[in-house]
Amino acid sequence: MTELVIHSKNPNATFNLGKRLGKTLQAGSILALVGELGCGKTLFTRGVCTGLEVPTRYVNSPTFAFVNEYSGRLKIYHMDVYRLNDIGDGFGIGLLDYLVKGESGVIIIEWAEKVLSLLPEDHLRVDFEVLSAKERRIIFKAYGSRFAPLLSELGTK
Ligand SMILES: Nc1ncnc2c1ncn2[C@@H]1O[C@H](COP(=O)(O)OP(=O)(O)O)[C@@H](O)[C@H]1O
Numbered sequence: 767m768t769e770l771v772i773h774s775k776n777p778n779a780t781f782n783l784g785k786r787l788g789k790t791l792q793a794g795s796i797l798a799l800v801g802e803l804g805c806g807k808t809l810f811t812r813g814v815c816t817g818l819e820v821p822t823r824y825v826n827s828p829t830f831a832f833v834n835e836y837s838g839r840l841k842i843y844h845m846d847v848y849r850l851n852d853i854g855d856g857f858g859i860g861l862l863d864y865l866v867k868g869e870s871g872v873i874i875i876e877w878a879e880k881v882l883s884l885l886p887e888d889h890l891r892v893d894f895e896v897l898s899a900k901e902r903r904i905i906f907k908a909y910g911s912r913f914a915p916l917l918s919e920l921g922t923k
């Protein structure tokens with residue numbers, strides 16, 4: 767498994783990191799975002815979507831809608847599964863249908879720790895750790911083979 771650790775010193779750095787990743791994403795990408803409330807999952811997602819050519823103003827937390835769909839260079843399904851109580855709910859909300867739809871687009875899941883066992887082998891896990899008010903440690907883990915090259919690219923610079 768390829769891993770990349772980035773130290774983000776402010777919100778803008780997290781946004782730009784997401785944006786750089788978004789520019790390189792291909793259809794069928796699944797991003798599993800993990801970390802506590804306020805760690806930066808939604809901000810990072812805004813960056814990713816901006817990199818995918820979605821106007822940033824459209825990208826907001828889907829906590830109440832469960833999934834927001836955006837059209838950019840690819841179709842994006844932005845989910846927040848915070849309110850799922852157990853994996854059974856994952857089936858209930860049709861997560862698997864979205865995984866199928868997502869094969870021609872990009873899936874971004876906030877609170878992905880709740881649904882890890884439903885995800886295909888190929889996915890990019892991103893863990894966010896709060897170090898201080900403005901600092902985050904962001905750990906990318908490439909599961910499967912497709913994300914490893916993206917991580918080497920993301921790590922340079
Ligand atoms: N380095 C950083 N990276 C990301 N967010 C940061 C950082 N420093 C401070 N923040 C703040 O933390 C909050 C993250 O919020 P948000 O992205 O909604 O988190 P989540 O979706 O994980 O609950 C924002 O208010 C943002 O300004």
Ligand SMILES: [Mg+2]
Pocket residue numbers: 807808827846876
């Ligand atoms: Mg959020």
